[in-house]
Each structure stands twice: as C-alpha cells, then as structure tokens.
Amino acid sequence: MELSPHNTTEVLIVGAGPTGLMMACQLAVHHVSFRIIDKNSSPSQNSGALIVQARTLEIFEQLGIASDAIKEGTIADRIEILYNGKKIAGTSIKDIGRELSQFPFLLMLEQSQTEKLLLKFLKARGCYVERNVQFRKFAEHKNRITTEVIMPDGSRQTIASNYLIGADGSKSAVRNFLNIPFNGKAYSRPIFILDGRAISDFGSGVITFAFSRKSVAGFFPLKDQRWRVDGSFPGKVKKSETLTLETVTKGLQHWNNLNFKLQDIEWFSVSHSQQKYPPTIRIGNCFLAGDSAHVNTPVGAQGMNTGLQDAHNLAWKLAFVLKQNAKPELLDSYSTERLGISKGFARYADAVFRVATNTTNAVSIFRTFILKMFLKRIFPKLEKKEKLRLKFFKSISQIDIHYKPAFGIYEESEKLFLHRTPKPGYRLPYVDFMYDNKNTNSHQILPATRFTLLVFAKELTSEIKSISEKYNLAVVLLKPRPETNSIYTSLGITNTGYYLIRPDMYIGLRSATLKIENLNMYLQQWSESIKPDTNNLNS
Numbered sequence: 035m036e037l038s039p040h041n042t043t044e045v046l047i048v049g050a051g052p053t054g055l056m057m058a059c060q061l062a063v064h065h066v067s068f069r070i071i072d073k074n075s076s077p078s079q080n081s082g083a084l085i086v087q088a089r090t091l092e093i094f095e096q097l098g099i100a101s102d103a104i105k106e107g108t109i110a111d112r113i114e115i116l117y118n119g120k121k122i123a124g125t126s127i128k129d130i131g132r133e134l135s136q137f138p139f140l141l142m143l144e145q146s147q148t149e150k151l152l153l154k155f156l157k158a159r160g161c162y163v164e165r166n167v168q169f170r171k172f173a174e175h176k177n178r179i180t181t182e183v184i185m186p187d188g189s190r191q192t193i194a195s196n197y198l199i200g201a202d203g204s205k206s207a208v209r210n211f212l213n214i215p216f217n218g219k220a221y222s223r224p225i226f227i228l229d230g231r232a233i234s235d236f237g238s239g240v241i242t243f244a245f246s247r248k249s250v251a252g253f254f255p256l257k258d259q260r261w262r263v264d265g266s267f268p269g270k271v272k273k274s275e276t277l278t279l280e281t282v283t284k285g286l287q288h289w290n291n292l293n294f295k296l297q298d299i300e301w302f303s304v305s306h307s308q309q310k311y312p313p314t315i316r317i318g319n320c321f322l323a324g325d326s327a328h329v330n331t332p333v334g335a336q337g338m339n340t341g342l343q344d345a346h347n348l349a350w351k352l353a354f355v356l357k358q359n360a361k362p363e364l365l366d367s368y369s370t371e372r373l374g375i376s377k378g379f380a381r382y383a384d385a386v387f388r389v390a391t392n393t394t395n396a397v398s399i400f401r402t403f404i405l406k407m408f409l410k411r412i413f414p415k416l417e418k419k420e421k422l423r424l425k426f427f428k429s430i431s432q433i434d435i436h437y438k439p440a441f442g443i444y445e446e447s448e449k450l451f452l453h454r455t456p457k458p459g460y461r462l463p464y465v466d467f468m469y470d471n472k473n474t475n476s477h478q479i480l481p482a483t484r485f486t487l488l489v490f491a492k493e494l495t496s497e498i499k500s501i502s503e504k505y506n507l508a509v510v511l512l513k514p515r516p517e518t519n520s521i522y523t524s525l526g527i528t529n530t531g532y533y534l535i536r537p538d539m540y541i542g543l544r545s546a547t548l549k550i551e552n553l554n555m556y557l558q559q560w561s562e563s564i565k566p567d568t569n570n571l572n573s
C-alpha cells in the first residue's frame with residue numbers, strides 16, 4: 035500500500051501526557067519528524083503530578099522553559115508535620131539542594147500547567163497534538179512500523195514510521211498489544227485526591243502533612259489560594275459507596291483535628307495506587323516510556339518526573355540514529371539504562387505508603403508512637419546535618435540517578451581521579467564558574483543536540499581537534515585559571531584531562547590525560563563518524 039507523505043514520519047508517539055509531550059519537544063529540538071496522537075479531546079485539567087523535581091527543571095532549562103515553569107508554579111518553602119492537629123516538626127526546604135542544582139527546591143506546578151508549557155514549546159515550532167485519535171494496532175516490517183489508528187470520524191488510518199513510542203499511560207494499549215505483562219501490585223486501601231479552595235490557617239508555600247491514628251493527609255498550596263489535598267480514609271470508611279467527596283468534606287477536619295475547611299472543589303478522585311513494571315521496555319523498534327513502563331505510588335512525586343527523563347534519555351539516541359549516522363545499537367542503551375529505573379526509590383515509597391494508608395490497629399499505634407517520635411527527631415537533623423540534607427535532596431530530586439556505563443570502557447587514567455569525583459554514567463554535576471569573562475555553569479555550556487568534550491588544558495591538542503571534528507563534538511576548552519578552579523576541583527582534574535558529556539548531560543567517558551585512544555574507541559562503538567545535522571550546526 036502506498037502511503038501519502040503525511041502518513042509517513044520518523045517517530046509516531048502514542049499518548050500526549052507529560053511523557054509523550056516531552057518526547058515530542060525533544061524530537062523537535064533534534065529536528066526529527068514525528069506525529070503525536072492522543073485519544074482524549076483535551077489535555078489534563080487538574081493538578082495531577084504536582085511536584086516538578088530539580089532534574090526535570092534542568093531539562094526544562096535546556097528547552098528554555100524552566101523560568102516559565104517557576105513563574106507558573108510555587109516553590110515549596112517548608113514542610114510541616116502535624117499530629118492530631120498540633121505541629122510536631124518542620125523544616126525549611128526552600129534551597130534544600132543548594133550547590134547541587136541550579137534548581138535546589140521542589141516546584142509545585144500543576145500537571146495541567148506542565149503540559150501547557152510543553153504544548154506551547156511545540157506550538158512555537160509548528161508542532162501539534164492530533165487529538166481524538168486512538169492507537170489500535172501495529173505491525174513491524176523490516177525497518178518500518180505501520181500503525182493503525184482510529185481517526186476522530188471513526189475511520190481507520192495507517193501511519194508508517196521508523197519508530198513507535200508507547201507513552202500511553204499505565205493501561206498502555208501499545209504494551210497490551212505487544213502482550214508485555216505489567217507485573218506488581220495494586221494497593222487495597224484507596225486514597226483520595228482533590229483540588230479546590232479552602233479556609234485554613236496553613237501557610238502559603240508550606241507543604242503540610244497531617245496524621246493521626248485515623249488517617250494521613252498531605253496539603254499542597256496551589257496558585258490563587260487553591261489547595262491540592264491527598265489523603266487516606268480512616269478504617270471505618272470501607273465500602274466504596276462511602277468513599278465520596280461528601281465523606282471527605284465532612285471528615286477531613288475531624289479525622290486529623292484540623293482547621294481546614296474545604297470549599298469549591300474543582301476535582302475529586304478516589305484511586306488505588308499501584309506499583310508495576312514490565313519485564314521489557316522495548317520490542318524491535320517500539321519503545322515504552324513513562325507510566326506505560328512503570329507505575330508507583332504518589333509518594334515522593336516521582337512518576338511524571340521519571341517519564342520525562344525516559345523521553346529525554348531516548349530522544350537523543352533516536353535522533354543520532356536517524357539523523358547523524360549512529361549505529362542502531364546505541365538504542366540498546368535505552369533499555370539498559372531505564373528499565374526498572376524507579377524500583378530503588380519505590381521500595382522506600384512502598385513502606386511510606388503502607389504506613390500512611392493502613393488502618394489496622396498495629397499500624398495506627400505505630401503512627402501514634404514510633405512515627406511521631408521518628409519525625410520529631412529527623413526533621414531538626416535535616417536542617418543541621420549537611421550529609422542528611424544532601425542525601426535527601428539527591429534521592430528525591432532525581433539528580434542522583436545514574437547508569438552503568440553502557441559501553442563498558444574505562445580509561446586507565448580512572449585511578450588518577452579522586453574517589454568522590456563524578457564517574458561515567460552519572461549526571462554532570464552542577465558547578466558555577468567563569469567562562470569568557472562571564473558567569474556560567476557546567477550545564478549551561480552544554481548544547482542539547484551534541485556530545486560535548488570538556489577539555490581541561492592550556493590548549494587543544496591536534497588529536498583532540500581532529501577527533502572532535504570527526505565526531506562533531508562541541509568542544510569547551512577550560513584553561514587552568516582561578517575562574518575555572520571550581521570546575522577543575524569538582525570534576526577532580528589536577529592537571530589536564532577531559533570529560534565527554536552526552537546530549538542528556540550524562541558523563542560518557544572521562545580521562546585524566548589528553549590521550550584520545552579510549553575516546554576514539556568509545557565513539558567508534560556506535561559510529562564510524564558523526565554526520566553533523568545541518569539544522570543543528572549552530573547549537
């Protein structure tokens with residue numbers, strides 16, 4: 035069958051939630067053609083995934099939308115804990131990740147706003163989401179996927195693409211079509227989520243967690259004196275017909291002994307959280323990303339942020355294979371790096387979620403005595419103990435996510451680096467320094483569409499010049515000067531050396547000498563040479 039040019043594209047994205055939209059934005063940056071479809075007629079309208087983590091803001095900054103996100107959202111000032119309505123602990127979190135990220139905080143931004151920002155980015159590049167279009171099935175042929183979709187008028191259309199992305203949420207039709215199991219558990223105790231106005235004495239900018247023997251609830255301030263509230267039901271409220279907004283409106287104050295009167299509810303939902311993963315996130319040229327590849331409890335606000343990073347991880351690899359001569363083997367690292375990526379944090383989230391929602395006597399007693407004591411002790415330490423503060427921020431903000439170096443090449447000069455300096459497979463740390471007489475930072479100097487070679491030397495060697503040309507590397511020469519001292523120290527360079535940084539800001543390789551043999555081997559594994567994408571020459 036001959037398809038019209040409109041019906042062929044390089045990448046077809048199924049699902050325009052945060053993950054699909056991020057994938058589309060990243061592909062737009064790399065000048066990869068795509069179509070993005072969604073079965074819904076409009077984007078989400080509620081607060082949904084509310085917390086945007088620092089790592090996501092770093093990616094937003096690469097897209098140039100971080101400042102808009104911050105303007106539209108609210109930076110969380112403090113966390114406070116109430117037991118039976120009385121404050122038992124609290125800590126400032128306004129700059130809890132200082133020195134670790136350009137965005138050392140938790141940003142509260144409603145999912146509807148996050149999606150709006152990504153849609154605005156796409157619109158400015160002439161891209162749009164095709165709505166009321168539903169994925170039905172696909173077939174993979176040699177180097178080509180044909181996908182059948184149902185159009186808004188009910189007709190069927192076939193779209194041919196090189197790659198297919200299933201970013202279609204936890205009930206993923208793409209995953210189901212591939213018969214990929216989604217294993218794990220669904221929690222038996224329900225939670226409620228609502229957005230609305232309230233009369234309360236909770237501070238704006240303060241995230242409040244209130245608990246009692248009966249239940250647990252989290253209160254998140256939104257713009258315009260609105261609130262997002264997530265909570266568990268007391269043990270007495272068991273039957274599904276009583277899990278209603280009326281039950282929550284009447285009970286919330288009383289369950290936790292609070293001064294918090296709900297008014298004008300905009301959104302109310304009751305759900306059973308899940309923790310599920312598939313055994314694979316790739317079959318042939320079809321990839322799963324976002325909630326189709328992992329779902330977890332809302333504890334720690336990781337889900338959407340993880341999905342956004344799946345897209346960030348995969349998009350540049352697709353672009354390099356499609357546009358820049360890279361071998362398709364590069365795509366294997368998507369599964370190696372992202373499969374089960376959220377499992378570590380999920381173990382901790384699982385324990386917190388169980389304690390929060392369980393209504394047995396034993397857990398209620400645990401909440402009343404042990405948890406109360408623990409929180410009273412740990413919160414002051416978060417402010418005073420530097421190590422604890424950094425550990426907390428690193429794990430929640432997702433800046434500490436790291437991968438096994440996919441290509442397994444280690445420079446023999448690795449041993450010249452100090453123990454605590456950033457290794458291949460880790461995100462390049464955030465470091466402020468001066469470059470060309472201007473204040474800059476280690477992230478700002480990285481182009482989003484190319485590998486960057488940070489060279490620590492007085493000048494570039496001829497070998498470095500020629501390898502950079504061959505592989506179209508962006509080169510940043512960092513001469514040893516007082517202005518660059520901070521980046522030399524942070525990256526553990528005592529004399530000369532280099533760091534090769536991937537387009538997603540992860541360290542590919544590092545060397546404490548200027549020898550290029552391993553750099554050559556590293557780059558050769560997925561390409562004989564890089565064909566510069568003419569659209570990206572200036573980026």
Ligand SMILES: Cc1cc2nc3c(=O)[nH]c(=O)nc-3n(C[C@H](O)[C@H](O)[C@H](O)COP(=O)(O)OP(=O)(O)OC[C@H]3O[C@@H](n4cnc5c(N)ncnc54)[C@H](O)[C@@H]3O)c2cc1C
Pocket residue numbers: 048049050051052053054071072073074082083084085086167168169170201202203204206207208227264305323324325326332334335336337338339340341
């Ligand atoms: C109460 C709660 C609070 C949360 N809070 C946070 C938080 O603070 N921070 C955080 O990071 N995460 C949070 N999460 C998780 C977060 O909401 C999800 O991880 C995130 O929405 C996943 O995005 P996604 O794009 O992968 O999937 P989705 O948002 O589910 O989007 C999938 C899209 O695919 C479309 N689609 C589905 N099937 C088809 C089909 N057959 N054809 C075409 N289109 C299709 C859907 O219409 C939808 O638009 C929370 C979740 C819950 C339940």
